Amino acid sequence: MSLVESLQVLHERRRDEIIVTVMGTAREWMGIGSHPLDFVYVPSSMGQATSLGLGLALARPDKRVIVCNGDGSMLMNLGSLVSISAAAPQNLTILLFDNGVYEVTGAQSTPGSKLGRNNSGAVDYADLARACGFGHVHQFATLESWRIGLPEMLTANGPIFGHVKVAPIPGAVGPKSPGPAADRAKAFMSQLNSD
Amino acid sequence: MFSGTEIVDLLVELGVTHVVMLPDSTLGLWESALQECNAMELVRVCREGEAWAVAGGLYLGGACPIVMIQCTGMFESGDALRNIIHDYRLPIFAVIGFRSYLNQDTIPGDTCLTFTEPVLQSWRIDYRLIERPDQFPDIAEHFHNCQQKQIAGAVLLAEGKA
Numbered sequence: 001m002s003l004v005e006s007l008q009v010l011h012e013r014r015r016d017e018i019i020v021t022v023m024g025t026a027r028e029w030m031g032i033g034s035h036p037l038d039f040v041y042v043p044s045s046m047g048q049a050t051s052l053g054l055g056l057a058l059a060r061p062d063k064r065v066i067v068c069n070g071d072g073s074m075l076m077n078l079g080s081l082v083s084i085s086a087a088a089p090q091n092l093t094i095l096l097f098d099n100g101v102y103e104v105t106g107a108q109s110t111p112g113s114k115l116g117r118n119n120s121g122a123v124d125y126a127d128l129a130r131a132c133g134f135g136h137v138h139q140f141a142t143l144e145s146w147r148i149g150l151p152e153m154l155t156a157n158g159p160i161f162g163h164v165k166v167a168p169i170p171g172a173v174g175p176k177s178p179g180p181a182a183d184r185a186k187a188f189m190s191q192l193n194s195d
Numbered sequence: 196m197f198s199g200t201e202i203v204d205l206l207v208e209l210g211v212t213h214v215v216m217l218p219d220s221t222l223g224l225w226e227s228a229l230q231e232c233n234a235m236e237l238v239r240v241c242r243e244g245e246a247w248a249v250a251g252g253l254y255l256g257g258a259c260p261i262v263m264i265q266c267t268g269m270f271e272s273g274d275a276l277r278n279i280i281h282d283y284r285l286p287i288f289a290v291i292g293f294r295s296y297l298n299q300d301t302i303p304g305d306t307c308l309t310f311t312e313p314v315l316q317s318w319r320i321d322y323r324l325i326e327r328p329d330q331f332p333d334i335a336e337h338f339h340n341c342q343q344k345q346i347a348g349a350v351l352l353a354e355g356k357a
Binding site for chain 1: 212213215236238239240241242244245246247248249250251252253254255256257258260274275277278279282283284285
C-alpha cells in the first residue's frame, strides 16, 4: 500500500486524538490536511518521536496519542519500545510505517530491510515490539487489512504497536517545517491544554 | 551528598510531576524514594536521549518534568536536547550527575572533568554546579529562576564515583 493511502485512512478515522508525525509521515500528513492536535515533529531529533509520544501520553492519559513513525527513525531509538512498555500508557499507539529505506536522503536501504541485510531477511518489527513487551501488536500489509484493523488501534487499551508495510516513494524529499517550531509548540500546548 | 528523601521532598515542593531518569551510581541511590513518592511519577528510559524527548512530550501535555541523568548521558543526548530546548524552546530542567568531580578513585584521569562544563556551555544550558551539601538551597533557587525566565536549566551535581 502507499504511505499516502494509509495515512488517508487514518485521517478519515481520526477524531480528537493527538497525532505526532515525523519525516515522511509528516510530509504526507501535512498534504492531507491539518488539525489543532497535530504535532508535526519537524524539525525532529531523528528517532525521538516515540519518546515524545510517550511523554504526551503520560501527561494526558485522557487523550489518545498516535505516533506515526518510520522504520529508519524506529531503528534509531529501539530502546524507546522498552521504555514505552515499561511505562505502559494505555492511551498510546505507535504506528510504524515501514518502507525499508531512508527515503528523504535518497532511499538508501535501512539495516532493518531485506536489501540492507544482503537479502538475509528483513527485521520483523512486530516480533521486536512483542519482545519489548507490547501486548497489542498488529501487522498490516494491505490497504484493506489496514482499513479493517485501524479502529481497534485507536480505541483498545495500549500501548499498541502497529506495523504498516508501505511502498517507498521514488524521489521523495524531506518534509518542510510548517513554521517556527517554538511557536508551533506553544500553539499546540495552548490547544491541548484548553481541550 | 543528598539523600533520596531530601531530593524527593524538594522536587515535590517545586511542583515536579515526573522524573525522567536513567540512573548512575549516585542518582540511583534516590530511586526507591522516587518510586515510592505518590506525588510524582518516575519514568525510566533506556538511553539518555530519550529522556529529553519524553520530558518534552510531558511538558507539551501540561506536566512539569525534570530529566535526571549522568554527564555521560548528557554527552550522548546532544541532538535530542538541542531539538527540545533550542528548536522547540521547551524549558526543561535537568539534574545532571558530574562523574568523578569529587574524586577520581574509580576512574583516574576521567575525561568527564574535561568536557562536562564546556559541553553544557556549548549547548547554552544555564547550570549551577553543586559541590557541597550547603548548596542544597541553590537547586530550588536555580529551578525557580529558570522557570521564571522560561528557559532550560540544570544543576550539575558533583559526584565521587562512577
